[in-house]
Amino acid sequence: MTDLDVAELLAAYDTQLRGREPDRLAEGVRVERDGPLVRVLGWSHGGFVGYRDLGGLDGAGLDELIARQVRVFADRGESFEWKLHGHDRPADLPERLRAAGFVPEDMETVLIAPVSGLATDASVPDGVVVREASDLADLRRIGHMEEAVRQKDHGWIDDLGTERAADPEGLRIFVAEAGDVVVCAGWIRFPSGTEFATLWGGATLPAWRGRGIYRALVAHRARLAAQRGRRYLEVDASDDSRPILERLGFVAVCEVRALLDAFGEREDAT
Secondary structure (H helix, E strand, O other): OOOOHHHHHHHHHHOOOOOOOOOOOOOOOOOEOOOEEEEEEEOOOOEEEEEEOOOOHHHHHHHHHHHHHHHHHHHHHOEEEEEEEEOOOOOOOOHHHHOEEEEEEEEEEEEEEHHHHOOOOOOOOEEEEEEOOOOOOHHHHHHHHHHHHHHHOOOOOOHHHHHHHHHOEEEEEEEEOOOOOEEEEEEEOOOOOEEEEEEEEEEOHHHOEEEEEEEHHHHHHHHHHHOOOOOEEEEOOOOOHHHHHHHHOOEEEEEEEEEEOOOOHHHOOO
């Protein structure tokens, strides 16, 4: 793919996906605008802010915008995430966020693929079945699998179920099972008014890696995206999943890193 193609993919990503408001809000969740930012509050696992760009804001004005987000979420007792992209401006935005107390997560890569160029017929090993998750019990099982893989609390699983209940066509969740064991899971979102579907999840139990299960879940969701008429698939990929996705035809368009407001740490320190 040429540099021009990558630039076009990045422009489509910035224009269509960044700074969007959620399509259908779950009960208790609300969206607020603050200058160039979209602020989403009310999720039990923490909120987030997003933006297409910061409109040239820098210096003291940018510091105040950042500080205001910290105050708003702190007043509610909520943590939140600021997702920083490699081409965001100004250049010193990462330093300003860290100075405000944000803690960086691992770097990821935004990957995009044309749906028409993706294989949608990958198979799973014998004894493994892919099906759609349909109830809270399924989600809890996914949560336990995710916790085993990532060594992190899976409290966000309840929010995923709440989101699906509010927008069942906008969020579809799938599991790969071996008997009664969830070995891999992934979900796909369909943001309205865009050419994109976005992939999430994908954690696989270590003993089941290298068997094509993750690839099969990508193919399953790509087939669904094609059926829904989406042009592109997008994913924020870890270093582990990036090589697999690039072999499938995904292209890297930019780096992305989540920075977490350390509200809980501030509370512990007071």
